Amino acid sequence: MKNKKIITAVIALIGSVMIGFVVFVVNSNNTHTVEAEQKSAKVVKKAKKTEKAKKLAEKKKILNEWKHPSEAKDYPDLNKHQNAYLEVSIPEQRVYVKDGKKTLYTMKAATGEKKSPTPKGTFEIQNRGDSFYNESSKEGANYWTSFKDWGVYLFHSVPTDKNGKYVESEAHKLGKRSSHGCVRLTIPDAKWINASVPDGMKVVVK
Template identity: 55%
Template sequence: MARHARDHHADIFIPAVILMVIAAFTVGDIVRPAATSGLSETAMVARHTATTQAVAGIAATGARAQTAQTLAATADRLKATPVPTVDWHAPSETKAYPSITAHPKLRIEVSIAAQRVYLYDGSRLLYTMFASTGTDNSTPKGHYKIEAERGDYFYNPNERLGAHYYTSFHQHGTYLFHTVPTDAKGHYIASEAAKLGKAPGSHGCVRLTIPDAKWLMEHVKTGTAVHIY
């Protein structure tokens, strides 16, 4: 409550000061006509310029103060926005996955900034999936297509990580959509799964919830367009 009161008073104070400055110079011209009438044109222009600069300076200060207040308010709102809790055992949305038959031109958009996978048909957004892309910008940006390589499980001994339900989109088995990772014993790693929708975590692949990865592997056709940005 106190913060709002101060902001309101600041909004009133800044225009009031500008008016006071203008009034001071204007009244001076009225009550001292003899002084001003004796000024040369150059001196009068200089005086007018000084007045304009003074008012502009106060206005700029007010604009900066208002901008700072706006940025602070935006930061407060972002801090107050809850980070979604992702159930990586469940689909990202409660509605059904889109029908491939009904949407033969379906395409996949991957937003690294948002950590989301979007399924589109034209300009229509059909479904949104939580994702976790590669750390250190290791997920390649660009336009790709779903490739033939896909399967139920893989394990990479060099990384000591595996995953279920993989589908290749670049370099034929190198860059994949797949589930959150598993350890050497095939157990899902909860700490890595917690990054879904929040932060990058992979070596370049796009991680998804278990049902999302399974649906994509089973239904999305080879040749489907993929755009990563």
């Protein structure tokens, strides 16, 4: 009888221990599950934040492209390309610095609107200057370089107002026909042509 009570007590004790172990395992699993879910949520949140930051950076880059060179590489050394010329593509709204059939550099541009088109043909670099302002069109620009009619048709920066401030609404039109006939370029691209392209260089507009 005494042995039976001892056995019963041992069985009860073992049962209690087993129940406690099961409860511990369940709670432990629940804790790990919650921690895993929290970690997963943090990873997703971080990924969304990173993606949002990338989109904002890309949007900012697009909005500010007129302030930067068109390509992420150095402009060509024209001393090494004696036969280089400029090709303006109206359909593509690009200016190509070429040597024969090889394109050395590509610039995003904005040529004349349909009511004031950029003339097609073969021309050459003429005179140049730092800046201008046209009272009749209420528009100016920096780093102008003429290729036809000695100051009428130009390569130049995105437009400026009468105070010399860049007009951002117009600057964002690079890549679209939007000028009065000149070829608009980003500020650095216009500056490079103004400073580096020699008088007499061939200009082909097509």
